[in-house]
Amino acid sequence: MTNEVLPIAELLKPYEGQEVFVVVEVVQLDPKTNEPLTGRLIAVTADGQEAGLAARQVINGTVMIRWMGKPAEVVIVCADHPL
């Protein structure tokens, strides 16, 4: 994995449409929107749990995990829990 700091869009572009999770250490966030701007690639994996564990390599920093596959329709969740 490269340790180069790149814009997030550039980091994610090679994986677009692939059914993988990309783990990125976020180096710079937009101060207004909190949108990640630049980062460093940590891991690329098809397994969500592996992605979560890989994200723990980042100590005292900001990290994000992105699913790069085609988004599916969304399920509504209703928990059986009194508010």
Added chain:
Amino acid sequence: MPTIPFDPQRRLIQIAALASDGRRLVLQMLVDTGASMTGLRASALLALGIDPQTAERTLQLNTASGTVSVPVVVVPNLHVFGVSLVNVPVLCLPLPAAVGADGVLGNDVLSHFWLFVHFRRGLLVAEQVSNFWRRWRFWWQVMRAS
């Protein structure tokens, strides 16, 4: 941060969660007013250093596709719409990877806010339910967003 841009196609909102060791995780969440509780997928919880398998509580979930039992864990800090919420009980959701979101923001979190969503412009106005000044700021932002 009362006005938040979002992708109207994917309907995802950006929030942040803090692990107990200070690590910060940027999360893409679905705003789900039909969900009574907030939930995160296992990968996000693991990234925060929380192992859902060690959860002391489970909860029965009724979803569109059936009923499942899921672990309930506590996230030390959720930073939502500019407000920090501490020790938030969160479900570990078995979301398929293709859902594309790290989790859903449910009513337990959303009920802390006044909300206005402008889908066509991809804007969400959120203001913490509080005093007159915040209420005024909320309506001002809504007028600007509309």
